[in-house]
Amino acid sequence: MRPAPRVGALALAWSALGLAASAGWAPASAWWLASAALFALLLIDGLRLRGAPTPQVVRQMHDTWAIGVERPVTLVVETLRRQRLDLFDLHPGEWAMRDLPRRVELRRGESASFEYQLRPDRRGDFQFDGVQLRLHSPWGLWWQSRLGGEVQRVRVFPNFAPLAKFAMFSAEQASRLVGAHVKRRRGEGTDFHQMREYRVGDSLRQIDWKATARARRLISREYQDERNQQLVLMLDTGRRLMARDGALSHFDHVLDAALVVAYLALRQGDGVGLLASGGESRWVPPQRGVGAIDNLLRASYALQPQAVATDFLAAATELSLRQRRRSLVMLVTNLRDEDMDDLLAAVRMLRGRHLVCVASLREGSLDQALGDEVVDLSGAIRAGATAQYLEQRAAAHDALRNHGVMVLDVSCEQLAASLVEKYLAVKRDGLL
Secondary structure: EEEEEEHHHHHHHHHHHHHHHOOOOOOOOHHHHHHHHHHHHHHHHHHHOOOOOHHHHHHHHOEEEOOOOHHHEEEEEEOOEEEEEEEEEOOOOOOOOEEEEEEEEEEEEEEEEEEEEEEOOOOEEEEEEOOEEEEEEEOOOEEEEEEOOOOOOEEEOOOOOHHHHHHHOOHHHHHHOOOOOOOOOOOOOOOEEEEOOOOOOOOOHOOOOHHHHOOOOOOEEEOOOOOOOEEEEEOOOOHHHEEEEEEEHHHHHHHHHHHHHHHHHHHHOOOEEEEEEOOEEEEEEEEEEHHHHHHHOOOOOOOOOOOOOHHHHHHHHHHHHHHHOOEEEEEEEEHHHHHHHHHHHHHHHHOOOEEEEEEEOOHHHHHHHHHHHOOHHHHHHHHHHHHHHHHHHOOOOOOHHOOEEEEEEEEHHHHHHHHHHHHHHHHHOOOO
16 A cells, blocks of 8 residues: 555645644644544545455457457456546557556446557467556545456467458459469369350360260360469578568568468468478478468467577478478578578478479568668668678579579568469469
8 A cells, every 4th residue: 555645735734734833833732633633534544445345357358369450458347335446457568558547436336347459569379467456545545556357368360351351252353452463374274174165265275076066066175273282381480580671570471471372272272381490390281271271370370580590401301201292382581692502402402392482581671771862971881782782682592593493582562462473373384
């Protein structure tokens, strides 16, 4: 318990009365009477606060959250006696918050509820440690801190709102929504889809002459891209992806993009797996069906990049042992020239069985540095160093391309569309 500011005002008045009594301007008995009254007030008010029951607080919220998405939390407070109190919910401290703390005045047996807003900025497992209560005494002379409510645990996932939006569209329409340039190839593919009437532009190889003879009109076979292929997303969880562009880290952008291409691949009938390596490690074997996206979410939502160097050769060895069937392997990292020897060895190992695509994430600050106007020596040095770095980066990408590896050099904003576009191009060209 602590004295409230009102006690300070009473103490000043009591001191002034004491000075007046000592100077003979007021009788000494008045000061003694005031002292007894003040002590009695403090004692009675403090005992009433000490004996007051702790209000009941119930927190209402979702168990799962999406990173960067603001959601409401409702607190319901109920007390058995008249009570004035301040509340502050002990939410994860790094989350952005609005509308706290709150002051509530309740009558006996009354309950009150109010909302405040939270926006998580990291994925993973988090905990609400209760609700901090500051109870005010009936006469406002004391206040006391107490802890109410219960401990609750929540999970913060990548932002899955785009995935929910994609469910309303076909795979081709969803691909266009993320910005992928889908090139349609009418009538050709590897799996038979249906018979239909001949259309101008169909090749002669598509015509089914037996069906044409029976129907007495030209009938073409229509094919679709082969289904039941496999895609493995190989994510770097090392130091390269700890950089941030905007509110999210590079790894958050990578994970969001990986989930988008995984969802679209599952919609296409392919199996999708995930291997995270570098810092934290995860392995999810390829699975088919749109429901497999839930397994990918649960396995990856708490992944965080760590300040360690990624061993690409070890990751390639692990993938080669775990994934025997030929697959499209999409390795997402931030490639530097000092990584080339290790990465080339890893790629050579993977290309013995798999089709490999390396997506190299580019920091947005690099493009900004080149676009800035140079007005002094430090600006010139910065622009020159940036140009040299990008030249070395391009040389590393060319070295990979010379070894027959597909390479994507993209920014965070372009990553999802580029991965989807490359996946669809591989399907369309029958490279697997």
